[in-house]
Amino acid sequence: MAVLEANDVVKEFAEGSETVRVLKGASLSLERGEIVALEGPSGSGKTTFLTIVGCMLTPTRGSVVIDGRPVDPKRPAALPEFRRRSIGFVFQQFNLFPALTAAENVEYALNLKGRKGPEARMESHRLLDEVGLSDRRHFLPRDLSGGQKQRVAIARALAGDAPIVLADEPTANLDARVGEQVLGLFRDLAHREGRALLIVTHDPKVRAVADRAVRIHDGVIFN
Amino acid sequence: MVDLARKLLFHDKTRFAITVSGVAFAVTLVFVQVGLFEGLLTNASLAIEKTNADLWITARGTPNVDFSNAFSETLVQRVRSVPGVARADNLIVWFARVSLPSGASENAVVYALKDFERWGLPWSVVAGDPRDLRRGKYVLLDESAAKRFGPFNVGDYREFNGQRLKIIGKTREAKSFTTNPIAFVDYRVAQAFEPNQLDNRATYVLVKLAPGADAKAVQDEIRRRLPHNDVRARDEWGQRSRSYWTDSTGLGLNMMMTVFLGCLVGVVVVAQTLYTSTLEHIKEFATVKAIGGTNGEIYKIIAKQATIAGLVGFAFGTAMAFGLRPVMAGIDLKLVLGPQLVGTVLVGTLVFCLAASALSFRQVARLDPALVFRG
Numbered sequence: 001m002a003v004l005e006a007n008d009v010v011k012e013f014a015e016g017s018e019t020v021r022v023l024k025g026a027s028l029s030l031e032r033g034e035i036v037a038l039e040g041p042s043g044s045g046k047t048t049f050l051t052i053v054g055c056m057l058t059p060t061r062g063s064v065v066i067d068g069r070p071v072d073p074k075r076p077a078a079l080p081e082f083r084r085r086s087i088g089f090v091f092q093q094f095n096l097f098p099a100l101t102a103a104e105n106v107e108y109a110l111n112l113k114g115r116k117g118p119e120a121r122m123e124s125h126r127l128l129d130e131v132g133l134s135d136r137r138h139f140l141p142r143d144l145s146g147g148q149k150q151r152v153a154i155a156r157a158l159a160g161d162a163p164i165v166l167a168d169e170p171t172a173n174l175d176a177r178v179g180e181q182v183l184g185l186f187r188d189l190a191h192r193e194g195r196a197l198l199i200v201t202h203d204p205k206v207r208a209v210a211d212r213a214v215r216i217h218d219g220v221i222f223n
Numbered sequence: 224m225v226d227l228a229r230k231l232l233f234h235d236k237t238r239f240a241i242t243v244s245g246v247a248f249a250v251t252l253v254f255v256q257v258g259l260f261e262g263l264l265t266n267a268s269l270a271i272e273k274t275n276a277d278l279w280i281t282a283r284g285t286p287n288v289d290f291s292n293a294f295s296e297t298l299v300q301r302v303r304s305v306p307g308v309a310r311a312d313n314l315i316v317w318f319a320r321v322s323l324p325s326g327a328s329e330n331a332v333v334y335a336l337k338d339f340e341r342w343g344l345p346w347s348v349v350a351g352d353p354r355d356l357r358r359g360k361y362v363l364l365d366e367s368a369a370k371r372f373g374p375f376n377v378g379d380y381r382e383f384n385g386q387r388l389k390i391i392g393k394t395r396e397a398k399s400f401t402t403n404p405i406a407f408v409d410y411r412v413a414q415a416f417e418p419n420q421l422d423n424r425a426t427y428v429l430v431k432l433a434p435g436a437d438a439k440a441v442q443d444e445i446r447r448r449l450p451h452n453d454v455r456a457r458d459e460w461g462q463r464s465r466s467y468w469t470d471s472t473g474l475g476l477n478m479m480m481t482v483f484l485g486c487l488v489g490v491v492v493v494a495q496t497l498y499t500s501t502l503e504h505i506k507e508f509a510t511v512k513a514i515g516g517t518n519g520e521i522y523k524i525i526a527k528q529a530t531i532a533g534l535v536g537f538a539f540g541t542a543m544a545f546g547l548r549p550v551m552a553g554i555d556l557k558l559v560l561g562p563q564l565v566g567t568v569l570v571g572t573l574v575f576c577l578a579a580s581a582l583s584f585r586q587v588a589r590l591d592p593a594l595v596f597r598g
Contacts, residue, residue: 099233
């Protein structure tokens with residue numbers, strides 16, 4: 001069963017007096033445990049598509065269904081609830097909170113999802129163990145390497161059992177060896193925990209871990 | 224629960240120190256201004272509060288206790304005959320010119336009674352006995368006079384309006400609002416200072432009510448018998464004396480302006496530092512939104528940061544103000560920092576800091592969580 005379904009998604013932006021159509025009927029579905037690589041050149045609409053299926057923007061037309069629940073484009077105020085319950089993010093720039101330790105970064109995400117106190121703390125430790133950072137729990141991001149930061153970001157994305165993880169160029173800021181390790185980690189987690197993983201990338205190595213790769217070009221997704 | 228507000232605030236220690244310094248400076252400024260003014264105002268009604276008179280009879284329209292006007296001393300007889308009056312005595316409060324050994328002269332406010340002890344005056348005697356005043360040309364002078372009159376000792380002589388008086392004692396904290404020291408002399412001695420104005424005349428009648436007497440009824444009856452005088456209860460008279468300085472002289476407005484400026488400095492510093500801090504952390508707030516946080520959660524973070532900055536700034540500002548108290552006392556300035564003032568400034572600090580933090584809310588409300596995807 002698909003946990004993410006995007007059907008004929010159109011997104012238009014106003015630029016001065018003109019309307020620019022960035023997505024022109026993009027469709028994609030993801031199953032649990034599936035890894036899909038979304039490739040495409042700059043300006044093809046990758047990030048816009050990611051923000052729409054990540055419930056940060058509503059589509060101009062078309063439908064998005066997250067974990068069986070349709071996203072109502074007329075209710076943007078409901079979007080944070082979709083993000084909180086169903087979606088984990090991994091960003092190119094990691095976007096960790098520099099003032100929080102690795103464990104606190106994960107725990108804070110759990111707090112936002114309604115899990116608090118010792119239970120959240122223990123869960124954050126478990127997630128960091130899963131990504132191989134049990135000995136770096138109390139390190140601030142500035143004291144972690146790029147690969148370790150990305151592992152913390154992955155642990156944060158997994159927090160709260162989100163069925164969908166969206167990753168934006170997760171290996172772009174990592175060297176080749178560390179990038180491969182991170183991709184291996186993605187593959188293991190997706191298959192072991194049954195999460196659907198959509199990776200937006202330019203990196204050809206992502207194909208090696210993905211179950212399938214799709215291309216976006218000029219606002220349309222080609223399987 | 225991870226306290227992101229506190230962690231972000233303390234992560235940038237320099238910015239936090241700047242915010243706290245701004246609040247602390249504003250708090251100290253408000254405390255010092257209001258405290259000094261309160262200290263001065265205390266002097267404006269101190270003698271009224273220390274005297275154990277229930278009613279004060281003054282010349283019509285007397286604005287405050289220092290600026291007295293004389294009336295016939297025989298009026299006291301009419302007051303004594305009013306039912307409910309236990310005791311009534313004439314009091315003279317008058318400015319006297321004091322000639323100094325240096326050849327200069329200064330003013331003192333003279334309080335003159337026949338029986339000081341009966342009315343609880345002077346309220347703090349550090350040397351001498353007020354009962355000796357009735358024996359002749361003697362004076363009890365407040366020790367604060369040393370600042371203006373030069374050093375003096377018990378046994379020294381000073382000229383008051385040309386009359387040579389022997390200093391037979393010293394008092395403490397007996398100063399008028401105008402900072403002139405108070406001198407206590409016998410009633411007849413004070414009358415001789417200015418015979419053309421004070422001979423057979425007094426400036427106040429002090430009234431002590433009989434136990435169980437109806438103060439309002441006694442007041443009304445005295446008003447009926449002395450239609451050309453004012454009769455005021457102690458609290459009302461104290462309030463009138465203080466109000467004269469705040470309302471009629473512009474000093475109150477002046478103080479309000481300084482307090483306003485102090486608050487403004489605090490608000491601007493807090494608003495500016497929180498606003499720039501919000502802008503600097505905008506990507507982190509976008510991340511909070513991206514991972515499911517709402518605007519409300521980010522507002523709470525900013526408001527909590529403002530509250531912490533306000534509380535820490537208030538603590539430092541209060542400590543500085545209390546630390547200044549002995550310094551001020553050393554230069555003869557009374558800094559009154561009562562619990563009511565401290566409580567009011569605390570509430571004001573928190574309200575202003577929270578109001579200042581609201582400036583950042585607009586940035587947060589407009590914040591696009593998709594910012595996290597931009598490099």
